[in-house]
Structures are given as structure tokens and as C-alpha cells.
Amino acid sequence: MAESGRAESYPLRRRDVAARLNDRSLLIITGPGAVTWDFTAAGDGPHLFPFWNALGGAVASGLGLALARPDRRVLVALGDGDMLMGLGSLATVAAAGPKNLAVAVFDNERYGETGMQATHTAFGADIAGAARGLGIPCAGTVTDEAEFEAALPLLTQAEGPVVQVIKVRAEPLAFVTPARDGGYLKDRFRLALLGPDGVS
């Protein structure tokens, strides 16, 4: 398989996608790197739990949250590099089958934080196909605005687990960083979700 520069001309822009997914009624976990900057730019708040690190851990963390809070919709938004590092966690998501969990993979086919090196998806790895193979039937790939509009209700409302791979343009953007203090980020999220008992 040959590496492709195609992602530089994908029509969907990641910051626009994040702005449309950033619904404060959701519990949102963002993976390390660009997706965290995207959601911070879209509107930071205690409904967001941004990962500064733990590459590969965002989906597993969202799974735990979805199982703990079956009454709330949980959205994990993460990059393709992060998803590839924790790909096996999709098998656990499939086995556990939480109806309230959706995963949006922002796939620019690049490792953004380390210098925009091509990931496996630039060579043809199909994350939605892998998700279906691991047992998540509601898995698809979105490549343009019309497909994204059709996928939005899947991500925000449909019975899960849902995985949608959103092909976004490979573009370097200004960093918009959330707070760096993990203790603070955890406490603000727990306070918003559980009230004062969540941090006592």
C-alpha cells in the first residue's frame, strides 16, 4: 500500500466538526493532542474530560464512564493515532455493549503531535471495518458534510455502541489548550456530574 497525501484535501475541517459535536448535555472524553485542542476551541467546560496523555486510553476510559453512568450519553472523540494504539479496546466495548457510548475518530491520517507523520490509515487501514470485525455493527466512515450530517444523530442519540470515523483535513492549527492540571480536570468533571459529593 502506498502512503497517500490525500488527507490534505479532505473537505471536513476538524474544528468545525468539534464545534458541532460539543454538546454540553453529553459527557465528552477527548483523546490526547489535536482533538483536545479542537474541543477546547469549540468551548471548554466541565462536560469535557480532556486527556493530556495516555495515548490509547480514551476509548477504554469512555467505556468505564458509560458503564458507570448508563443514564448519560458518553462521547469519546479521539484521533486516528490514538485509536490505533488502543484498537483492542473496541473488542471490549463490543463485548460490554453499552448503549450510551459513541466514539468519533477524527482521522487526519497523521500523528499530529509528533510532526504529522503518516499513520496506518494513510496506507489504507480501515478503522470502521476493524470496529465491525471486533463486533460493533454501527460503525461507519464519514468523508463529507452530507455524510457528517447523517452521522450526527448516530453519534448523539442512536443506540450504541457507535463508532464513526470522520475523515478530516490534515492541517496544522494553532494549539488551544485546556488546563494542564489533571487533578483539577478530574474534579471539575466529577463536580459537574456528581455534585459536591463527587469531590469530597
Next chain:
Amino acid sequence: MSTERAESYPLHRREVAQRLNDTSGDTLIVTGLGSTNWDFTAAGDGPHIFPLWGAMGGAIPMGLGLALAQPDRRVLVCTGDGEALMGIGSLATVAVRAPRNLAICVFDNERYGETGMQATATAHTADLAATAAALGIPVTGTIRDEAELDAALPTIRESDGPVFQVIKVMAERLDFVLPARDGVHLKNRFRLALLGDAGVS
């Protein structure tokens, strides 16, 4: 979802290992930690086998590196479903590098054997061959009985790879048949057989 079905799969893992173990030494074999190590040791230990005692999830990338370094030799990775699941992303790297001389066989008993036969994701919904195909591996399949194993053996031994075959084997408790435990000895015997004296000097 079924967590019991593997107890009645017709293929027995020790017999599968016997068929795959090329004791001529021509095939370089990497075995994943746990039961596939015991299976190949039982089938006939030798310096053509590099058994991993640890490094769960590492058998496939180890075989990938070996296949790239030794493009004129056939490399066979035999590992369990739990081990393969732990390193499932490595199949995407295998697909990108696409070594023609690499074949991977997953002995899938749908169990974590070393920790007490707990069900793995393949006992639920995970289809490892479909996952491998989605990640870009060109030759994939699932083998469920003797006839399918007979049909797949030439693919595993000779076809242009990378080849990925899931072999559904009976979930059964078997005696441990252990290779040497010394990692340096295992590495040196393998390098000596492959590279001669220069490989260990």
C-alpha cells in the same frame, strides 16, 4: 454470544501445532507466550523456534521484524487469541510493511488459558480475520475443521503474504510442555541456527 462453544471445536491445538511445525528448520517460527509455546515444544522443540515467554502482544511485531530482516526465509508466527488481541494494532503495521514471507496463525480457543480459561473477546463478538482484513492484510481466513486446515496449509506455508489465519481450536486443559526458560539461550540458539557463528559472536 457463546462462551461455551469452544469446548466442542473439533480441532485440537497440539495436533495443529504438529502439522505446522516444520522440523526441517526451514521455517522460522515465533510462538506467543502461553499455550502455543507448550504446543510447539510438545510438537518438537528446536532452534528453528523462538518461543516468547513474556511480552504479551509482542509475537506479531517480533515476526514482522524477523520477516523484514530475513526476506528469503519463511516466517511463521503462532500465537493465541488473547495474545493477538493485546497487540491487534500490530496487524496494521504488518499490512503497511506487507512482507510476503510472513504468515500468522492464531490458535483461537476463545480463552485466556494462562490465567484460568476466562473468555476472551473472540468468545463474544470479535472476528480476528475480519479485523485483519479491514486493517489491510491481503490473505485472511478462519479455519474450523480438519478439511479447512488441510486446505489452508499451503497458504500458510507458501503463499505470498502477509497471511493471517485464525484456527479455531478446542478449549481444553493440557499438560504444560515447557521449552528452556533462559531468554539468552533461546535467542542464541535461534541466531546460531539462522546466522551461524557470526550470529552469536
